[in-house]
Amino acid sequence: MTVKACVLVFPGSNCDRDNVRSWEACTGLKADLVWHKESSLPDYDLVIVPGGFSYGDYLRCGAIARFSPVMAEVVRLAGLGRLILGICNGFQILTEAGLLPGALSRNKNLKYICRDVTLRVENNKTAFTSRYAPGQVLTIPVSHGEGGYSCSPADLAALRDEGRVVFRYCAADGSVSPDDAPNGSLDNIAGILGRRGNVLGLMPHPERLAEEILGGTDGRALFTSILDALSGGPKS
Amino acid sequence: MTDNVSPWLEHGLSEQEYNLVLELLGRTPNYLELALFGVMWSEHCGYKNSKKQLKKLPTKGPQVLQGPGENAGVVYLGDGLAAAFKMESHNHPSAVEPYQGAATGVGGIIRDIFAMGARPVASLNSLRFGDLDDGRVKRLLNGVVAGIGGYGNCMGIPTVGGDLYFHPSYRGNPLVNAFCLGLLQADKIYKGSASGPGNIVMLVGARTGRDGIKGASFASEELSDSDRDKRPNVQVGDPFMEKLLLEATLEILERDLVVGLQDLGAAGLTSSGAEMAGRAGSGLFLDLDKVPMREEGMLDWEIMLSESQERMLLVVEPSKAAAVAEVFEKWDLLAVEAGLVTDDGNFTVRRGERVMASIPAELLTDKVPLYDRPQRVPDYYEKSKKADFSALMCHGDWAGLLKSLLASPNLSSRAWVFEQYDSMVGLNTVVRPGGDGAMLRLPGSDRGLALSSDCNSRYVYLEPRRGAAIAVAEAALNCAVLGARPLALTNCLNFGNPENPEIYWQFVKATDGLAEAAAALDTPVTGGNVSFYNEYDGLAIFPTPTIGMIGVIEHIGNRVPAGFPAGGLNVILIGESREELGASEAHHLLTGRDEGEVPELDLALTKRLINFLVAAAAGRLLRSAHDLAEGGLAVALAECCFPGDMGAAVTLDDGLSAAAALFGESQSRVLATADDASLDAVLDSLERYSLPFSVVGRTTDDGLLTVGHGSDTLRAKVSELKDAWSRALPEAAAL
Numbered sequence: 001m002t003v004k005a006c007v008l009v010f011p012g013s014n015c016d017r018d019n020v021r022s023w024e025a026c027t028g029l030k031a032d033l034v035w036h037k038e039s040s041l042p043d044y045d046l047v048i049v050p051g052g053f054s055y056g057d058y059l060r061c062g063a064i065a066r067f068s069p070v071m072a073e074v075v076r077l078a079g080l081g082r083l084i085l086g087i088c089n090g091f092q093i094l095t096e097a098g099l100l101p102g103a104l105s106r107n108k109n110l111k112y113i114c115r116d117v118t119l120r121v122e123n124n125k126t127a128f129t130s131r132y133a134p135g136q137v138l139t140i141p142v143s144h145g146e147g148g149y150s151c152s153p154a155d156l157a158a159l160r161d162e163g164r165v166v167f168r169y170c171a172a173d174g175s176v177s178p179d180d181a182p183n184g185s186l187d188n189i190a191g192i193l194g195r196r197g198n199v200l201g202l203m204p205h206p207e208r209l210a211e212e213i214l215g216g217t218d219g220r221a222l223f224t225s226i227l228d229a230l231s232g233g234p235k236s
Numbered sequence: 237m238t239d240n241v242s243p244w245l246e247h248g249l250s251e252q253e254y255n256l257v258l259e260l261l262g263r264t265p266n267y268l269e270l271a272l273f274g275v276m277w278s279e280h281c282g283y284k285n286s287k288k289q290l291k292k293l294p295t296k297g298p299q300v301l302q303g304p305g306e307n308a309g310v311v312y313l314g315d316g317l318a319a320a321f322k323m324e325s326h327n328h329p330s331a332v333e334p335y336q337g338a339a340t341g342v343g344g345i346i347r348d349i350f351a352m353g354a355r356p357v358a359s360l361n362s363l364r365f366g367d368l369d370d371g372r373v374k375r376l377l378n379g380v381v382a383g384i385g386g387y388g389n390c391m392g393i394p395t396v397g398g399d400l401y402f403h404p405s406y407r408g409n410p411l412v413n414a415f416c417l418g419l420l421q422a423d424k425i426y427k428g429s430a431s432g433p434g435n436i437v438m439l440v441g442a443r444t445g446r447d448g449i450k451g452a453s454f455a456s457e458e459l460s461d462s463d464r465d466k467r468p469n470v471q472v473g474d475p476f477m478e479k480l481l482l483e484a485t486l487e488i489l490e491r492d493l494v495v496g497l498q499d500l501g502a503a504g505l506t507s508s509g510a511e512m513a514g515r516a517g518s519g520l521f522l523d524l525d526k527v528p529m530r531e532e533g534m535l536d537w538e539i540m541l542s543e544s545q546e547r548m549l550l551v552v553e554p555s556k557a558a559a560v561a562e563v564f565e566k567w568d569l570l571a572v573e574a575g576l577v578t579d580d581g582n583f584t585v586r587r588g589e590r591v592m593a594s595i596p597a598e599l600l601t602d603k604v605p606l607y608d609r610p611q612r613v614p615d616y617y618e619k620s621k622k623a624d625f626s627a628l629m630c631h632g633d634w635a636g637l638l639k640s641l642l643a644s645p646n647l648s649s650r651a652w653v654f655e656q657y658d659s660m661v662g663l664n665t666v667v668r669p670g671g672d673g674a675m676l677r678l679p680g681s682d683r684g685l686a687l688s689s690d691c692n693s694r695y696v697y698l699e700p701r702r703g704a705a706i707a708v709a710e711a712a713l714n715c716a717v718l719g720a721r722p723l724a725l726t727n728c729l730n731f732g733n734p735e736n737p738e739i740y741w742q743f744v745k746a747t748d749g750l751a752e753a754a755a756a757l758d759t760p761v762t763g764g765n766v767s768f769y770n771e772y773d774g775l776a777i778f779p780t781p782t783i784g785m786i787g788v789i790e791h792i793g794n795r796v797p798a799g800f801p802a803g804g805l806n807v808i809l810i811g812e813s814r815e816e817l818g819a820s821e822a823h824h825l826l827t828g829r830d831e832g833e834v835p836e837l838d839l840a841l842t843k844r845l846i847n848f849l850v851a852a853a854a855g856r857l858l859r860s861a862h863d864l865a866e867g868g869l870a871v872a873l874a875e876c877c878f879p880g881d882m883g884a885a886v887t888l889d890d891g892l893s894a895a896a897a898l899f900g901e902s903q904s905r906v907l908a909t910a911d912d913a914s915l916d917a918v919l920d921s922l923e924r925y926s927l928p929f930s931v932v933g934r935t936t937d938d939g940l941l942t943v944g945h946g947s948d949t950l951r952a953k954v955s956e957l958k959d960a961w962s963r964a965l966p967e968a969a970a971l
Contacts, residue, residue, distance in 0.1 A: 053476060114658045215666075
């Protein structure tokens with residue numbers, strides 16, 4: 001089957017073209033750029049909500065973008081079980097839109113942080129992570145000013161119990177302590193799944209380390225896992 | 237018209253300049269017209285104190301597609317691709333309001349780049365501050381870094397490098413020099429030219445408000461303690477607006493909807509309108525009733541001098557105006573038809589049909605009086621050549637001194653700064669910040685692009701001509717150690733008050749050195765910026781001609797890392813080490829003094845060294861290469877050990893004092909490694925290029941750095957050095 005993917009473009013998105021490029025580099029497939037004013041989308045198999053500063057992140061990250069016409073379509077496609085991937089600002093938008101629980105707030109040091117961090121794969125039985133090994137430690141960059149994850153105790157309990165914490169910030173040896181979360185995230189949470197398992201939000205940027213020339217390829221398996229899930233390819 | 241007895245004073249003109257205006261215009265200018273002359277003839281816009289010296293700089297070469305005079309210079313990279321790049325200062329605004337001052341500096345240089353039709357793909361910044369024991373300086377540093385990140389990160393343009401130094405001379409007048417580079421097809425360069433009478437002049441982007449009024453004049457004065465009042469002179473940035481403006485502008489350029497375009501920077505509508513008309517030799521009028529305003533009741537001169545950010549002027553054929561407006565509407569941006577290109581040669585300001593000002597454009601742009609200022613050798617110049625190096629010579633605890641140097645403000649890790657910048661967005665950053673230079677891959681090409689900024693202003697202060705030449709050589713070597721051939725440079729010439737003969741002497745000598753080195757290394761100057769009046773309460777900054785250099789490597793896969801990649805490699809010190817402790821970072825650290833002879837510079841040798849490095853990278857002969865700079869060989873060895881937590885065992889036999897061997901700053905030296913199999917080929921090549929060298933030891937993987945020099949030995953754990961190096965700046969900068 002052909003896999004139809006798109007990357008949304010909000011005013012202020014700046015990782016939109018990067019995601020098209022990495023999706024193609026990892027899967028050999030094209031992805032459409034979709035303008036946020038679109039109010040009717042074809043039934044894409046994958047929608048990537050990219051990083052950036054939608055609407056300048058004025059007011060609150062993602063708070064304005066969630067009202068863009070295209071977001072109603074994203075909610076509709078999520079309801080159909082299509083895969084939705086929100087990265088960085090995309091993760092923030094998905095929480096604002098109610099597709100994922102919780103919120104992202106200012107980094108604990110109050111500064112923007114752009115550097116490689118290490119993540120532990122907490123759940124590889126998802127449509128986004130099947131090509132990773134459980135507990136695998138990945139090197140993936142973060143680049144954000146507001147990446148501290150928080151949520152209610154009830155949401156946290158549900159995320160843990162249902163295996164919906166997909167990535168945690170960790171030390172190079174895979175151990176997890178609060179100091180390993182560069183942004184002060186609750187429970188070191190770096191990425192979470194929605195209730196149905198078809199929506200993933202994460203702060204780190206897998207698209208930035210998906211080619212050897214950029215310094216690493218640990219982000220690559222996220223895209224190839226998605227392709228497997230959508231095309232019925234190999235499962236680990 | 238003004239009835240002031242000295243109408244020129246208010247506009248920053250001298251009485252002689254006012255008389256020249258009367259003579260050229262053939263009549264008395266009204267208030268608005270005089271205001272236009274005032275800003276266009278300011279140093280910031282008119283370069284009246286610097287232009288004669290800038291003419292010395294080499295600006296031509298087969299690689300140069302666009303030299304100085306446009307929004308940015310453009311050079312050919314190969315494979316049909318070109319780079320538009322430029323550096324500009326935003327020093328005074330940053331001194332008064334660090335976040336917005338730095339942010340709008342970044343925003344302004346980005347607009348210069350996309351005004352050429354290029355998509356901006358990388359930024360650098362070159363920063364200078366006073367010592368960090370001053371709370372005010374800490375706030376300036378934190379504010380400037382946050383401002384650069386706040387603007388650049390939001391734009392999605394990676395900040396891939398830069399340089400940062402501290403010295404008391406910058407205490408009240410920090411330097412914020414922002415560099416941006418964009419990529420474009422070599423046959424699609426756009427210019428800031430208002431050609432074609434009858435074409436429409438469109439004003440697009442943000443509304444015009446009272447912010448930044450007279451910013452250009454503010455830049456042409458010295459700072460003092462009363463400058464808190466100058467806060468209204470500082471512009472306020474909106475990077476989100478600029479991101480929309482960037483995308484909308486690139487979209488209309490892609491669709492060939494525009495004849496010429498120009499960003500609104502210093503002196504706002506005045507300079508962009510006059511320059512566009514001046515370049516085309518045409519005329520142009522603007523109707524102020526059409527200008528979208530942020531506030532009511534702005535006076536004509538306020539509108540004309542406003543430096544509200546995120547605005548551009550476009551020249552559009554009438555048949556395409558509707559299509560342009562449509563694109564801007566898609567991006568939720570204003571685009572108004574604010575005037576027309578004419579053929580009368582005049583820059584005219586109207587209110588509806590009423591003419592408020594009308595001046596031949598060339599008077600504003602080409603008739604700026606140019607000055608040869610008087611020069612005098614400064615008092616300090618001869619005196620500072622003598623220095624007592626006994627503290628350094630007799631130090632003895634070389635490992636302790638190395639650790640102190642690595643933890644000193646000027647040599648410690650810059651990660652605290654560059655981790656606040658998005659350095660990776662765009663997926664082109666192949667060599668990230670923290671090394672000698674950064675490297676980007678080029679879309680659709682096998683080539684890579686190297687970028688570096690540099691200036692050791694202590695050298696320039698002590699010996700302006702050689703110091704400026706060293707800045708060029710150092711920036712070129714930073715590209716060459718990566719394997720890239722240096723191609724061209726931009727500059728930002730930061731000096732004190734040029735009306736002071738000693739400062740002007742520094743400026744003349746430094747531009748001599750810049751011209752000499754740029755010619756010798758075949759790296760033409762494609763543009764830049766002059767920033768005078770960098771003084772605070774009468775004390776001038778160290779003269780700081782910052783260089784932004786770019787270079788190209790044919791195959792990016794052949795790039796050479798700076799750090800030692802493995803143990804067991806041969807360590808080769810290339811270049812000649814001399815007994816040169818003058819102007820060194822080590823002497824400054826131990827004594828707090830800036831003195832001594834600046835190290836010699838042999839430009840012919842530097843050129844051969846560059847040629848060797850480029851050839852060695854192409855032949856994949858080297859495993860690593862790192863340029864020696866402040867702190868000399870010992871610091872360079874430590875820096876090479878850090879990335880891979882490696883070690884090295886080195887023995888020096890150079891006939892020098894231990895202090896000079898370890899910490900002297902002899903120029904044009906590189907620390908390289910080669911494996912055994914390619915060592916002979918490397919040494920043969922070094923001989924062919926007539927380069928002095930010595931194989932000084934081996935890399936190790938035991939994490940120990942050992943340097944033997946006669947009876948002296950430096951022995952240190954790399955992990956301890958790295959810890960000191962990493963922690964110093966975050967601790968010193970913490971508020």
